[in-house]
Amino acid sequence: MSSKQEHPIQAMGFWLFGFLSVALAVLKLTVAGYWSWWRVMLPFLAFLGHSAVYLLPMLLLAEAGRR
Numbered sequence: 001m002s003s004k005q006e007h008p009i010q011a012m013g014f015w016l017f018g019f020l021s022v023a024l025a026v027l028k029l030t031v032a033g034y035w036s037w038w039r040v041m042l043p044f045l046a047f048l049g050h051s052a053v054y055l056l057p058m059l060l061l062a063e064a065g066r067r
Contacts (some may be wrong), residue, residue, distance in 0.1 A: 017047035 020043040028035045038045075 013047065015033045031050075 021041060024035075024040045024043065028037070029039045
């Protein structure tokens with residue numbers, strides 16, 4: 001095994017969803033006060049949901065491989 005990491009973590013999606021969430025929160029606080037907070041945080045919740053759907057099977061398979 002080499003010391004170089006073969007698959008580096010790609011955080012572009014995290015930054016994209018984070019920027020979008022902050023931009024929508026600024027819009028809610030300044031212009032669109034009638035938006036609900038669930039709508040403002042929807043990109044972040046979508047990111048969390050995607051991460052859970054992606055990581056949960058991997059964790060379950062890793063746990064099954066240990067048994």
